[in-house]
Amino acid sequence: MTIDFKPLCYSLVKYSSTLFLYFFISIFINKTYAAEGGPCKDYGECEEFKHSLTDMPSLQSGASTFITYCYGCHSLQYSRWNRVSSDLEIPEEIFFNSLVFDPSIKPGDLMVGSMSKQDSAEWFGVAPPDLTLVTRLHGSDWVYTYLKTFYEDSSKQYGVNNLVYPGVAMPNVLAALQGNQQLVCKNVPVIASNGGEKRDDLGKTITEEKCGYLSVKEGTGTLNEQEFDKLIYDLTNFLTYVGDPDKIERERLGWYVVFFFIIFTALSSLLYREYQKDYH
Numbered sequence: 266m267t268i269d270f271k272p273l274c275y276s277l278v279k280y281s282s283t284l285f286l287y288f289f290i291s292i293f294i295n296k297t298y299a300a301e302g303g304p305c306k307d308y309g310e311c312e313e314f315k316h317s318l319t320d321m322p323s324l325q326s327g328a329s330t331f332i333t334y335c336y337g338c339h340s341l342q343y344s345r346w347n348r349v350s351s352d353l354e355i356p357e358e359i360f361f362n363s364l365v366f367d368p369s370i371k372p373g374d375l376m377v378g379s380m381s382k383q384d385s386a387e388w389f390g391v392a393p394p395d396l397t398l399v400t401r402l403h404g405s406d407w408v409y410t411y412l413k414t415f416y417e418d419s420s421k422q423y424g425v426n427n428l429v430y431p432g433v434a435m436p437n438v439l440a441a442l443q444g445n446q447q448l449v450c451k452n453v454p455v456i457a458s459n460g461g462e463k464r465d466d467l468g469k470t471i472t473e474e475k476c477g478y479l480s481v482k483e484g485t486g487t488l489n490e491q492e493f494d495k496l497i498y499d500l501t502n503f504l505t506y507v508g509d510p511d512k513i514e515r516e517r518l519g520w521y522v523v524f525f526f527i528i529f530t531a532l533s534s535l536l537y538r539e540y541q542k543d544y545h
């Protein structure tokens with residue numbers, strides 16, 4: 266009995282190319298729509314944030330900033346201490362001795378936070394939300410921009426407001442590092458309808474005063490602008506990791522899947538051609 270391989274080869278090629286197509290369409294859709302943060306309100310477009318989840322020093326520094334400055338109010342209740350320490354390649358002993366301190370916390374515990382929801386709701390008017398999924402909810406771009414756009418506003422309870430989250434109930438906990446950020450006015454060139462700068466008869470650029478620009482008072486923070494940006498980058502990188510801890514592994518495996526598809530499609534189309542020869 267002879268087996269006719271032709272239909273089999275034909276469907277192999279058909280299915281593998283369909284899978285291939287599906288794979289690229291899903292990458293495209295993912296790139297276009299996923300992690301799309303909400304618009305950054307008064308700030309306009311959010312600043313772009315590109316995560317780097319294999320950059321361990323960045324994730325470690327983000328974790329340390331989070332536990333030092335944020336964990337007092339915000340929990341990460343869907344992640345466990347030992348998972349974070351092993352994913353971030355921090356030996357458990359060092360992690361617990363230098364960051365966690367509290368001896369009643371066990372490595373397998375969830376990071377449920379240290380503040381009671383009821384107290385905090387009384388203090389801030391709203392309980393600080395859990396931040397495990399915050400980068401999934403708003404997008405990393407939003408979180409990154411939000412953390413950089415606190416500014417002084419004496420009409421508010423904590424003397425600060427935020428461009429991305431106007432009227433926010435969170436104090437600016439990083440003010441000592443960033444310095445006093447304020448909204449200032451600047452003279453900016455007037456843009457003509459053709460997109461260029463407007464000039465007067467003498468060729469001088471015409472300017473107008475516009476307000477709402479962020480500016481940090483010099484010498485008021487312990488970090489300079491680049492250092493503060495890096496701190497917020499690492500912090501947002503860490504929050505991106507916490508929101509989806511398997512992302513690193515998925516992105517790594519994805520490449521093997523692509524290689525498999527390429528080789529499989531090539532092999533099955535060769536096989537198909539081989540069998541086609543019998544029919545001509």
Ligand code: HEC
Pocket residue numbers: 331334335336337338339389391392393394396399402408411412432433434435436438439500
């Ligand atoms: C003193 C308590 C406190 C500390 C410390 C604190 N926050 Fe908050 N945070 C709040 C409160 C309260 C809110 C809710 C604000 C609101 O809804 O108006 C909030 C809201 C947020 C939000 C918006 C969440 C959402 O879904 O709307 C993010 C993001 C956030 N905090 C990040 C941080 C980070 C990162 C740190 C550490 C650098 C930090 N917070 C430190 C009290 C705090």
